[in-house]
Amino acid sequence: MATRFEFVLHGGNPAALRAAGEEALDEVERIENQLSLYRPHTDIARVNAHAAHEAVRVAPEVFRLLQRAFALTATTHGAFDITAGPLIKAWGFVGGSGARPDAATLAEARACVGPELVILEEASFAVRFARPGVMLDLGSLGKGYALDRAAELLREAGITSALLHGGTSTIVAMGAPPDAADWKVTLPGGEPVPLRDESLSVSATWGKSFRDGGRTYGHVIDPRSGEPVTGERMAAVAMPAAAESDAFSTALLVLGETEFQHGLGRRTDLRTWFSNRSDGR
DSSP states (O other): OSSOEEEEOOOOOOOHHHHHHHHHHHHHHHHHHHOOOTTTTTTHHHHHHHHHTTTTEOOOHHHHHHHHHHHHHHHTTTSSOOOOOHHHHHOOOOSOOOOOOHHHHHHHHTTOOOGEEEEEEEETTEEEEESSSOOOOOOHHHHHHHHHHHHHHHHTTOOEEEEETTTTEEEEEOOTTTTTSEEEEEEEOOOEEEEESSSEEEEESSSSSEEEEEEEEEEEEEEETTEEEEEEEEEEESSSSSEEEEEEEHHHHHHHHHHHHHTTOOSSSSSEEEEOOOTTO
């Protein structure tokens, strides 16, 4: 995840609030130690290093999260995909601000992307890859999942009013602040969003991007085409679980408002916000 998590907790017992908050932050750290790409002994790092050659056992919790991620890939018609890492690397967004790859590099990366290349062996909680070069990256899901787990622990501790965020792009609102009916979160562009017992995730092309041929290419890749999302887009989704809002905000950014609403907009458990400057696309 490699990002900053901050919690605001309300209640009448400061010592109890601090203890609950510290336990919730410890839970975030525990999940980081399962999902991080950058810590060599995490379950996901071990899978990426060895699953092309042998089945790699992971914690049951991680295995269930992988199943959940691939279910979200199906639900979003491939717009959200935790195997898209080779494309992100090919387009120069790992440790850089991006650059257009040559045709051979892009073709090789595309051949390594897709949920069909990941074999989940439920009887042994093991993961195998169908070919070398496949990699899993739960960065687009892990923040939300960690916040969901932290919120669950806070509820078990009796906390009813809290605002949690990971990297400011994923937020969980528990209850409401003492002096208001809901939490107010401002989207990029200034629109206030009321939240109560709900999560909000924001995805955008700015941050890491580059210009080429008169277009802006953002760091979010469409796994179906292998191409970055172009233009200046912002997508936000509010729904009950932060893991799902993370995935759906990515899908909304990739699909655009019309395609997203056609395929997913009839769901009654989500709200969406979208802005787009297409750069001529």
